[in-house]
Amino acid sequence: MASTQEYAHPSDVDHNDPAFIWDPYPIYDALRRHDPVHHSAAYGGYYLITRFEDVRRALADWETFSSAELGVTSIPMSVKRDFPEIPLEVDPPEQRRYRALITPWFSRSRVDQLEEQVRTITRELLDAKAGETQIDFVQDLAVPLVGRGLAVFLNVPDEESRPWPGWLSDIFHGRMANRQRADEAGRKLIDYVDRKIAAAKERPGDDFFSMLATSDYKGRSLTDKEMRGFGVLTMTAGQETTVNGIGNSIWYLGSHPDQRDRLRRQPSLIPHAVEEILRFLSPIQLLGRSTTRDVTVSGTPIPQGSTVAVCYGAANRDETAFESPDECRLGRQHNNHIAFGYGPHTCIGAPLARLEMRVALAEVLRRVPDYELDTERIEMTPHGDLRGPWRLPATITR
Numbered sequence: 040m041a042s043t044q045e046y047a048h049p050s051d052v053d054h055n056d057p058a059f060i061w062d063p064y065p066i067y068d069a070l071r072r073h074d075p076v077h078h079s080a081a082y083g084g085y086y087l088i089t090r091f092e093d094v095r096r097a098l099a100d101w102e103t104f105s106s107a108e109l110g111v112t113s114i115p116m117s118v119k120r121d122f123p124e125i126p127l128e129v130d131p132p133e134q135r136r137y138r139a140l141i142t143p144w145f146s147r148s149r150v151d152q153l154e155e156q157v158r159t160i161t162r163e164l165l166d167a168k169a170g171e172t173q174i175d176f177v178q179d180l181a182v183p184l185v186g187r188g189l190a191v192f193l194n195v196p197d198e199e200s201r202p203w204p205g206w207l208s209d210i211f212h213g214r215m216a217n218r219q220r221a222d223e224a225g226r227k228l229i230d231y232v233d234r235k236i237a238a239a240k241e242r243p244g245d246d247f248f249s250m251l252a253t254s255d256y257k258g259r260s261l262t263d264k265e266m267r268g269f270g271v272l273t274m275t276a277g278q279e280t281t282v283n284g285i286g287n288s289i290w291y292l293g294s295h296p297d298q299r300d301r302l303r304r305q306p307s308l309i310p311h312a313v314e315e316i317l318r319f320l321s322p323i324q325l326l327g328r329s330t331t332r333d334v335t336v337s338g339t340p341i342p343q344g345s346t347v348a349v350c351y352g353a354a355n356r357d358e359t360a361f362e363s364p365d366e367c368r369l370g371r372q373h374n375n376h377i378a379f380g381y382g383p384h385t386c387i388g389a390p391l392a393r394l395e396m397r398v399a400l401a402e403v404l405r406r407v408p409d410y411e412l413d414t415e416r417i418e419m420t421p422h423g424d425l426r427g428p429w430r431l432p433a434t435i436t437r
Contacts, residue, residue: 052079052087054114054325054348054423061419063324063426064365067353076339082115085346086339087325091357091377093336094349097328099382101130104328104347106384113424114327114348120225125268127276131383138387140254140261141269144247150390156191157395160184161402168435174407176431180399181285185278188395193247193273195235202227207278212421212429232270236263247273277388283322283420283427284313284392285399290428291316291367292400293412298369303404312369313396318376319367324352324426326380351377352426409437 052066053059059066070077070089077087088094097104107130109123110116123129126137143149161184168174182204190200209217209224232248239252251266261269292299302308325348332343341347355376356364379386386392410433418430 052077053081054087055081055421056423057419057421060421060423060426063352063423064356067350067356068365071353071357075337076341078339083346085114085327085348086341087348087350087353088336089350089353089357090337091354091360094351094354095377095381097336097347097349098377098380098384101134101383103331103334104349105130105331106326106328108329111329111346112327114325114346116327119222120271122264122268122271124272124275125265126387127272127384128268134383136257137265137269138383140256141250141273141387144250145387145390147390150192150394153188153191153391154394154398157184157188157398158402160187160191161398162406165402165406168407172435174410174433174435176289176403176410176433177282177286177428178430180403181282181289181431184285184399185281185395188281188391189274189278192391194244195246195248199231203274203278207275210275211279211425228274229267229271232267232274233263236266236270273388276386277392279420279425279427280322281392281395283425284317284396286428286431287320287322287426288313288316288396288400289403290412290417290431291320292404293410293431293433295367298367299404299408302369302400303408306401306404308370309397309400309404310393311371311374313393313400314374314376315367315369315371317378317396318355318361318371318374320426321352321355321376321378322425322427323378323380325350325424327424348424351380407435410435 054063067089070087075090075093077089079085079087088097106112107128109120109128112127126134129137164180164183168179186200186203187197190197206224206228209220235248236252239249243249243253248270251261251269254261292302302312328347328349330341330343330345330347334341355378358364360375379389413432413434416430416432417428420427420429
């Protein structure tokens with residue numbers, strides 16, 4: 040792991056560097072204290088905003104820090120597309136109108152009704168490992184749970200979800216290692232969305248795509264490109280982030296058996312624990328924005344047209360916002376973290392992510408509470424904007 044001194048020069052910070060991915064927090068701490076708006080020369084140059092209040096202001100100020108440039112939310116830019124992912128890559132006021140169309144589908148009241156189905160899937164996945172001593176909590180549990188949970192959420196057949204994890208892995212991980220493979224997976228995902236939209240237009244049902252196909256947007260139907268934008272974002276935005284959230288939770292508890300035992304004894308703390316682990320090990324470490332005008336943040340001028348990383352992971356460890364931020368306190372109250380963002384682009388899928396994390400933790404603690412992580416074989420996701428273990432092997436000890 041590089042020391043904070045090695046990151047004193049502007050060209051040195053690269054959030055996709057394996058050492059940074061493994062433990063970015065010492066670097067974030069140094070940046071918040073000494074260089075809170077840091078310019079990195081990587082990827083053509085970008086600024087990292089690291090303090091809690093600065094991050095919140097940037098996320099709220101969509102007029103200055105815009106996400107309405109295709110692919111800018113990923114650094115470097117993601118798979119090229121000819122359509123915006125809606126509503127993420129649209130700014131207000133149009134963004135608010137688009138978001139209002141789907142808000143009922145994403146509401147907490149609707150999502151909470153899916154809990155038993157999500158719990159059933161979780162139990163099936165853990166039961167499949169019954170009698171075995173080895174488990175990979177990400178590949179055997181989190182990945183299939185999130186894919187199948189999304190199928191429940193979209194109200195599409197369970198079997199359709201089987202290829203989704205592979206597509207998402209190629210899209211997110213291939214962006215750094217194999218761009219051709221990422222593009223191919225992106226085309227498969229888009230083709231799936233387009234086919235679902237076409238079927239919904241022909242014969243509407245009660246699934247997510249039919250909801251889009253029958254929506255009224257300013258007195259007209261949504262275009263195919265608009266529906267594609269909604270569909271692709273919904274299928275991509277929540278999958279790996281929630282996998283990371285589940286993986287981070289099990290990783291943390293596996294590394295802190297005293298805290299694991301506490302949750303076993305006090306399962307009523309699980310909702311608080313989920314929020315604290317979201318803060319402490321933010322699944323989304325940063326998202327990109329593009330500046331529409333010259334702006335100064337914490338004394339640092341940022342020119343118009345700059346790429347800016349708003350660093351959720353750094354903000355969630357800011358000592359001015361959280362008492363003892365580098366301690367994971369599972370019973371922390373009034374946890375004002377920004378793991379799901381802030382402002383108009385706050386993650387609309389947060390209720391589903393929270394539900395899947397709560398259920399996964401509860402069922403692991405109930406069914407396989409005694410496990411030891413194989414720390415030498417843990418593999419992290421290969422990019423630093425989203426952070427969590429991609430492989431989390433463990434031995435079930437009882």
